Amino acid sequence: MRSRSKQAGVGAIILIALIATLMIGVLISALSGKSSQNQFDDKTYPVLALAERALIAYAAGNPTAPGRLPCPDTTNTGLADASCGVVGANALGRLPWKTLGLPDLRDGSGECLWYAVSGTFKENPSTASLNSDATGQFVILDGAGNTLAGATAQTRAIAVVFAPGPGLAANNRAGVGTTQCGGNTTAANYLDTAGAINNAAPLPGVATFAAGTPSDTFNDRLGFITPAEFFPPLERRVAGEIKKALAAYYAANGYYPFANDYTPPYNCTPLATRGLLPLSISAGCPGLADWVGLPGWVASDQWNAVTYYTVAPACTNATPSCAGIGFLTVNNTAAPNNDKRALIIEAGRAIGPQLRPCASVTDCLDGAVNTAGTDTYEIQPASPTFDDVVVVVAP
Numbered sequence: 350m351r352s353r354s355k356q357a358g359v360g361a362i363i364l365i366a367l368i369a370t371l372m373i374g375v376l377i378s379a380l381s382g383k384s385s386q387n388q389f390d391d392k393t394y395p396v397l398a399l400a401e402r403a404l405i406a407y408a409a410g411n412p413t414a415p416g417r418l419p420c421p422d423t424t425n426t427g428l429a430d431a432s433c434g435v436v437g438a439n440a441l442g443r444l445p446w447k448t449l450g451l452p453d454l455r456d457g458s459g460e461c462l463w464y465a466v467s468g469t470f471k472e473n474p475s476t477a478s479l480n481s482d483a484t485g486q487f488v489i490l491d492g493a494g495n496t497l498a499g500a501t502a503q504t505r506a507i508a509v510v511f512a513p514g515p516g517l518a519a520n521n522r523a524g525v526g527t528t529q530c531g532g533n534t535t536a537a538n539y540l541d542t543a544g545a546i547n548n549a550a551p552l553p554g555v556a557t558f559a560a561g562t563p564s565d566t567f568n569d570r571l572g573f574i575t576p577a578e579f580f581p582p583l584e585r586r587v588a589g590e591i592k593k594a595l596a597a598y599y600a601a602n603g604y605y606p607f608a609n610d611y612t613p614p615y616n617c618t619p620l621a622t623r624g625l626l627p628l629s630i631s632a633g634c635p636g637l638a639d640w641v642g643l644p645g646w647v648a649s650d651q652w653n654a655v656t657y658y659t660v661a662p663a664c665t666n667a668t669p670s671c672a673g674i675g676f677l678t679v680n681n682t683a684a685p686n687n688d689k690r691a692l693i694i695e696a697g698r699a700i701g702p703q704l705r706p707c708a709s710v711t712d713c714l715d716g717a718v719n720t721a722g723t724d725t726y727e728i729q730p731a732s733p734t735f736d737d738v739v740v741v742v743a744p
Contacts, residue, residue: 424534
């Protein structure tokens with residue numbers, strides 16, 4: 350009896366040990382999978398962020414069409430396609446890393462990145478105009494169906510960068526030709542489907558992409574460019590180009606032009622010291638010199654309709670060399686802050702009931718100080734209620 354009892358006890362101990370070993374194995378496997386996933390993400394997300402920054406820099410620095418993004422690469426050469434689809438159509442392909450001046454960026458599995466660009470922002474063929482009133486065409490959803498970008502038209506993503514991750518069972522990544530990134534150019538072999546959202550086949554018009562939870566059938570990682578990230582550098586570029594044109598105008602004439610009173614065709618309005626940037630000076634204000642060096646895309650992309658301009662009363666043609674009375678003040682800047690001769694303020698995205706094109710100072714600008722209609726302005730950090738980009742022309 351004692352022997353049987355002893356054997357039963359030993360058997361129970363062995364069974365418990367086996368169960369414990371099995372549970373430890375499962376736990377180790379789970380932790381190993383999670384650790385592997387974390388390692389992949391640690392390598393992948395910085396690469397996605399670098400690609401996003403390069404795309405924003407490309408758009409802001411575009412020499413002939415500020416704001417335009419390159420076509421994707423559908424030939425696996427690292428170079429943007431010369432054109433991609435019809436006007437306004439979204440485009441998807443590999444990230445054109447050579448065109449962006451980047452190395453062949455790789456995700457944590459060693460795969461090169463993919464990229465989608467809204468049809469409203471692509472370089473060729475481009476839409477008729479592009480300024481800070483333009484909207485992206487991408488909605489981004491997380492694994493629970495929550496909207497990460499695109500809850501409203503004003504917040505839709507402009508471009509998306511994809512890390513495809515390691516190949517899954519349904520992916521055929523066999524190489525076609527000899528390329529630095531390897532593999533092929535079939536999006537479905539790299540980008541996955543989550544629920545009803547197929548990242549490899551975005552719908553035309555407003556398209557939805559999934560940034561879902563990793564699984565056996567989905568492992569895409571996404572980075573996306575929002576208007577809040579995209580437009581401030583672009584607006585600083587635009588304001589900088591206009592500032593150069595105003596500086597050249599002052600150097601040639603000894604005064605700055607008058608503004609436009611928000612009325613098409615947006616020419617100079619006599620004696621107006623606040624309003625929109627005038628497209629033509631002499632056409633509206635006879636006797637004043639016209640622009641020399643104002644980029645043509647300011648008019649073609651209608652940047653003038655979202656660019657607030659103000660000149661100090663002391664610096665108009667009535668008192669050359671700023672010999673008159675009355676200068677501009679810009680709060681939250683280094684002293685002296687009350688000697689400014691002219692300002693350019695990019696209006697940013699419309700907030701609340703604001704209209705585009707701007708029809709008044711309250712349509713264009715934000716905050717109590719900037720909208721007061723005086724010669725005092727201020728610079729604030731960007732926020733949901735303030736997105737003015739203020740650039741001092743001189744001094």
